[in-house]
Amino acid sequence: MIPHQYRTVAFTDVAVDLDGDSLRTLFLSRQIYRRTRFVVARNRDAYAVVELTPARGDGGAGTGLFIDVGDVRVLAGPDETVFVDRPDIDTAVPSQLLRAARDIPDAPRCVIVRGRYEHVNFILDPTPRRVHVLDVAPPWPAKLYDQVRRVVDTAEELPATECVPQVVDLEKIAAAEPAEHYLLPCRGGGMSVPGAEISYLDEVPPQADWVLLGCARSRAIHDHFYPDKAGDVRQIDICPAALAAELPLPPGEARLTKCCLLEESVETRGDTVVVPWGASFSLVAEGLAAASELAGRLGGSDGSDRERNGEMT
DSSP states (O other): OOOOOOEEEEEEOOSSSSSHHHHHHHHHHHHEEETTOOEEEEETTTEEEEEEEEETTTTOOSSEEEEEEEEEEEEGGGEEEEOOOTTTOOOHHHHHHHHHTTTTTTSSEEEEEEEEEEEEEEESOOOOEEEEEEESSSSSHHHHHHHHHHHTTTTTOOOOOEEEEEEEEHHHHHHHOOSSHHHHHOOOOOOTTSSSEEGGGGOOOOOOOOOOEEOOOHHHHHHHHOOOGTSSSSSEEEEEHHHHHHHHHHOOOOEEETTTTTTOOOOTTTTTEEETTTTOOHHHHHHHHHHHHHHHTTTOSSSSSOOOOTOOO
């Protein structure tokens, strides 16, 4: 549970005990700003988080700036909360709040974060959606995972999602199947195989006795330029989508990977979402959202945690 907009969270010092009866009596005696739905209440060094329901008929949508409180519910008491100052955390981004909570050893149920711009928000009972991001490298850092990390850092609409890197080292794959000569798709990754000769398919080198380190698209390009060797060349398949199919996931989790056979679309294949090789940030964001939604379904979430009264994610 994370308030979708931190402007719905008020922060206030109170002079009462932080038990349910005291907080209920206090807030039922007050009016609240019409956008307020949650209050972080502080008494000295102790904190509680309270949810406020507008009085019947108010709904928070009236013309008045302040409304009566109809009900008060304590979401987390002092023994269940911790308050942290994290100026590096944007509290509007659910996955950043999740990261702040994960950085606390043995964190309690509720982590209150005062983050960038001094904005305060909280995360209660973190149950992240886990998305494994499978990519190949070099180049380093693995591009798809690097893109995902940058997307997550600004994804305000994405539910709290934990992205787990699954980076396959192509140099180790090649070393596991020794050869004197390898044919790589291009120079772009900066890959090297010590002790072996390297040629690059996009330069169309003279035909040689090599091992093709590439995917189905590389194989098709090879067979176009070297029809005499079509079907005969030894190949090590490095397609991330193909590698993903051989790596089972824990139950309730999803994967994001890439494939050069896709060009302008995102596909879901079982527990894996696939984006094009070289996908733009917008396509990566689309793929990540699909993978997070898939993880939610696989993990038993039907999306009902998305919003309550339009204010909660």
